[in-house]
Amino acid sequence: MREIISIHIGQAGIQVGNACWELYCLEHGIQPDGIMPSDTTVGVAQDAFNTFFSETSAGKHVPRAIFVDLEPTVIDEVRTGAYRQLFHPEQLISGKEDAANNFARGHYTVGKEIVDLCLDRVRKLADNCTGLQGFLVFNAVGGGTGSGLGSLLLERLSVDYGKKSKLGFTIYPSPQVSTAVVEPYNSVLSTHSLLEHTDVAVLLDNEAIYDICRRSLDIERPTYTNLNRLISQIISSLTTSLRFDGAINVDVTEFQTNLVPYPRIHFMLSSYAPVISAEKAYHEQLSVPEITNAVFEPSSMMAKCDPRHGKYMACCLMYRGDVVPKDVNAAVATIKTKRTVQFVDWDMIAASADMLTSIFTNLSQAMVPKTSGLENAPFFDCGVVGRVEVASIFEVFTVKLLSQMLSRKWEKIIFLLIFMFSSASGAFIGINIGTQMSSSPSAAEIVSILKTQRIKHVRLFDADHQMLNALANTGIEVLIGVPNDQLLRIGESQSEAAVWINKNVAAFVPATNITYIAVGNEVLTTIPNAALVLIPAMQFLHSALLAANLNFQVKVSSPQSVDMIPKHFPPSTASFNSSWNSIMNQYLQFLKNTGSSFMLNAQPYYVYTKGQGIFPLEYALFQPLKPNNQIVDPNTNFHYTSMFDAMVDAAYYSMRSLNFSGIPVIVTESGWPSLGGANESDASIDNALTYNSNLIHHVLNGSGTPSQPTISVSTYILELFNEDLRPGPVSEKNWGIYVPNGTALYSLAFGRIAESNADSTGLVGVFCVANSSADSNALKKGLDWACGPGSANCTAIQPGQACYEADDLVALTSYAYNDYYHRTQATGGTCNFGNTAMITTTDPSKLLSLKMDITVF
Structure with a gap:
């Protein structure tokens, strides 16, 4: 059996999926509860419909499909709808917040939190297949979930199921039927993924389908239900020969083989004929040549495109109903003589003797249900074509939409595009807020400084309730810490962990945007006796988040000192202190399982001052190195221009030495002191300003490290205020940008220039x-x-x-x-x-x- 898995993403994908599975059930005689009365071979997997349905031993038919959305509203309609008993509950996946029509949220933030769960469900469906053919992916690229999460899923499917075919049924936005001003941007960003990670992409357009409903079905005000049911007819026709026994049965890979001359030229148009209402059906005589001709008319196209202005590269006609080969061959011969249907000269499929691949199947007992709004007809014809003219569709989808919006004086939409691309890089600059001060500003004053400096990410060393309340509704992302002295209590009791989560996290979200919990700080190097409770504490806290339904929003990790890596250079030979390998294996496995990041405290100041001239100061401060002072890893020949990059790469290589890869790194502490004692001359305002300014620029411009050049590392600067109660030398008390009375020691620009108010020439209130x-x-x-x-x-x-x-x-x-x-x-x-x-x-x-x-x- 050659099974196919359908993946329905976002509101449009799910609603189209609803219509498709309703139609499949009607065509196969499957009831809404999954029972098929006409099935005389219960439990036999060789039935043709088992390509789309899995059959239990009790005779219930379950769709091989998953439905996924970042918010629950649309999926709840499936869970409570007429076909609620048809779907397995695990196949209906929903998050708690939508992508807000933002590709970046769907792809890099909110969507990233749910993608592993989706892939796990896909894996279970694939494991239940004896010979998986491929995937059908349904989504709209105008929204945030359909574009962002859809792209992410396609990328991951390409990695996990590289040789399996992926067919996309993609709904593009149109100038006249647009629900959000950012649709063209989402579409452009998503099209790249469709280009790289699908084998065939069938383009659909709401505006074209609206026109078909108005013109052919006499529906004055078509609803999305009308559109979805018409789309379902197209998809049903294209999958007919996969679900029924017929004269010629095709494999899903044949769509790619017969229609795609070159891998990247795989965007297809679809058409359907006849689309006819009940009133007209009684007065019209239909023939195979007539509906074949109708398929090539612009009015039958499911995307706005005039086929007379381009040439066909390939074409596939799929007939269903009471059709015989003789009529099909006659219709094809007629099409060959028409000047309006021209093929490119260089295409082998078009130049072949048959010209059109004709696939037909006798389905006289599986006529189109009345629920579609279409009248039963003796036969139907569905065409899928590849055309040079398909480029004009992208012109309509993008250029015309952009021009229309700009002509309406929506120029500020360009800002949103900049925001989306900056969000896509993922990296940010945050700030640590310490507590070891004899006097400190109020929580409200601290938040005022954060807003003034446009700081959008903060790390708190404990769950200070006054700060958490002050940060509510600011949009600032918060990393809260579990102090080292609380580890023992939490690491020995799941109930204590649950109390901590309820008291310090659940009580404040969603108003306060808590995204991470840092369990302890440099536990292995500062209080090694607590090492045995570190991993249990992390596990207990994660379980408590899971129980509170907060595990998607809040991740758990633990900051490690760079001193865990005895030798940072060369990075390629770096490894963790071997005495901690057992703990580090558990730690890294936890991060891998939960999708969390490796937290690293990386302070070039300490390494530089302890090195006694081994490395030049410029290397520590991100400044250009002299030709005779180049720092090169002899094993990889990577040139390191900053000590910070070498430390981060040392962490990557150390994880690799324990056979872990793919775990992202977040630097939770990095900075430079602005004042030192008599023997700490390198601790100065000039050096602190230089280091932190260059660090911000390095992170926000998307610079990765030599070993991971495309992955920039989010970093929390140490720190907002000087802490006069910190033990140690003078420099330990002077890592802050401000003194506790609110006076800044020096100025830093925390945000990208693109985030600044266009009418401002500097920081507000500074x-x-x-x-x-x-x-x-x-x-x-x-x-x-x-x-x-x-x-x-x-x-x-x-x-x-x-x-x-x-x-x-x-x-x-x-x-x-x-x-x-x-x-x-x-x-x-x-x-x-x-x-x-x-x-x-x-x-x-x-x-x-x-x-x-x-x-x-």
């Missing part, structure tokens, strides 16, 4: 002002430079102008510094001026006794 304690001569030099080479607009502070204050050098310099900073910040301008300037979030006009207004951006 000011660069002169340091009142700075030397007056240094301030004069800074003022002269800002108003001269710095090109700050200093007109208002010239003598005689409204903002001139002859005796207030600090005020005049602050005006110039602030203007320069905001004009150049987006392109790398800083607030330093020879250490005479400082960043503040407090409006200086409220602090300084000025008659002028400091420019507020």
